[in-house]
Amino acid sequence: DWRRWAPIYSPYVLWRTWEVLQEGMTDSQREIVLPRDYRPLIEAVYAVGYEPTGPHAEAISHALVRYRRETDEHQAQARRALVPAVREAALLRVPGIAISHYIHNRRPIDWALATQLTTQVLDTLMTNPLPPGCFWNVNLPHLSAGDPAPDLVFCSACTQPLPTEYRVEGGQFHYVGEYGRRRHDPESDVAVCFSGQIAVTKLCLWPS
Structure with a gap:
């Protein structure tokens, strides 16, 4: 249930996690537990040069644009002080x-x-x-x-x-x-x- 993790992770992070981890999984293994500390997950899985492919590429691309925009906004806010x-x-x-x-x-x-x-x-x-x-x-x-x-x-x-x-x-x-x-x-x-x-x-x- 992605809504469970929505307050913590951006849509892009959720899409990428699902895309990366779904390969080779059976229907009984579809439940994915994400760590509360999201930074190691992002650093390990989400490369800056990543280009989405596959049936969900468009949705992931839109989420990626939003994710990068939000990341820039957060960095800017952190520097305002x-x-x-x-x-x-x-x-x-x-x-x-x-x-x-x-x-x-x-x-x-x-x-x-x-x-x-x-x-x-x-x-x-x-x-x-x-x-x-x-x-x-x-x-x-x-x-x-x-x-x-x-x-x-x-x-x-x-x-x-x-x-x-x-x-x-x-x-x-x-x-x-x-x-x-x-x-x-x-x-x-x-x-x-x-x-x-x-x-x-x-x-x-x-x-x-």
Whole structure:
């Protein structure tokens, strides 16, 4: 009964588990018990380059798209706390670097490229000392295949507000603002990032 595991596993994980384990099984062996700790299962069975085949290929493909989108969203959410954490460290006079990745139109992130760009950023910033109460805020651009390698651009922080458009449906507010169309100051970190470059900004909690 797949509903038993739905709160824990995504549809893609369930499809792949069923597809992998059903081969050679008899009807009396169709009950599959999955571990509560899903991470080893995913790492062992679900390759990034997997291409679904067979009679259920279409269903698995749709589930895979959703799974990858949800995974990217979860990773992005996990990284949202980085800037507040680095800011708290700056209050304690501990220097730090906060690195964020712009996500354009919910496209998946090339994490291998992001890792490469992050390494370049760290190699540069680790040799640039910071005064007490300051930290580096870095925004990686969302590049497409074939885009030129980005440059590191030291720039100021944008002073424009985020989009605040909402629609009311069923008595609830739903956010409909488009981050990619937000207002931004010329040559600010937002403008630099949107242009395909790596925006590097020194933020200080008090005048140095």
